[in-house]
Amino acid sequence: MSTANLLRSEYGWKLSGAFNETHLAVLLLAAQDLSAFAEAQAPGSGEIWMRRRLAPVHFHLGGLPQWVVTRVAAHAMSVVFPRRDVWLNKNFLTLPNPRHHIVHELAHVLDNRLGPKTLPAAIFGGGPADRLAREMGGAPRGMRYSNGACGIPPVNRWAESAGGGYGNHASAEYFAETLAWAVYYPSNLPNPTMMNWLKANVFYR
Numbered sequence: 383m384s385t386a387n388l389l390r391s392e393y394g395w396k397l398s399g400a401f402n403e404t405h406l407a408v409l410l411l412a413a414q415d416l417s418a419f420a421e422a423q424a425p426g427s428g429e430i431w432m433r434r435r436l437a438p439v440h441f442h443l444g445g446l447p448q449w450v451v452t453r454v455a456a457h458a459m460s461v462v463f464p465r466r467d468v469w470l471n472k473n474f475l476t477l478p479n480p481r482h483h484i485v486h487e488l489a490h491v492l493d494n495r496l497g498p499k500t501l502p503a504a505i506f507g508g509g510p511a512d513r514l515a516r517e518m519g520g521a522p523r524g525m526r527y528s529n530g531a532c533g534i535p536p537v538n539r540w541a542e543s544a545g546g547g548y549g550n551h552a553s554a555e556y557f558a559e560t561l562a563w564a565v566y567y568p569s570n571l572p573n574p575t576m577m578n579w580l581k582a583n584v585f586y587r
């Protein structure tokens with residue numbers, strides 16, 4: 383079975399754009415990493431969790447929303463818009479950890495999926511990212527992709543060594559970085575209780 387078919391049949395992920403075999407391999411590895419993590423949080427239900435929370439997801443390589451955010455930010459960005467479409471930066475393979483990047487973007491999808499049915503939580507709030515920011519001592523308001531550290535005390539903010547402290551940039555990013563570092567390098571989490579928080583608030587059955 384081709385990697386694209388495997389992503390579709392195993393995970394319910396759809397692809398649009400000129401993905402090559404390396405792109406697809408990274409998507410598959412990220413899916414397997416996250417599935418294994420979900421399995422460790424709730425033994426026996428990792429795969430079910432993936433299907434229930436992260437299917438369907440539609441990945442695009444480039445595309446208009448990605449072009450727009452890249453122009454606005456003045457550097458290459460990926461974006462989730464409106465709810466479960468991931469518009470990947472075409473050069474995501476050149477990032478320091480492309481798999482981390484995929485799991486980070488999936489966290490935004492998850493925020494939307496577990497948030498209100500009306501407006502996307504990764505933009506307007508109301509999802510698990512807001513709850514995590516509050517749990518860590520903050521008060522998220524405004525546009526969740528650009529609302530800063532939200533008053534989260536310095537002790538619970540990201541160190542420079544954790545991806546340049548990108549998670550301090552906004553409450554949606556704080557949550558996305560929490561999931562990605564929990565999967566790939568939990569020692570980078572600013573607060574070890576984040577692991578249990580994820581287990582209770584994101585990886586429940």
Ligand SMILES: [Zn+2]
Nearest residue numbers: 486554555558
């Ligand atoms: Zn993000």
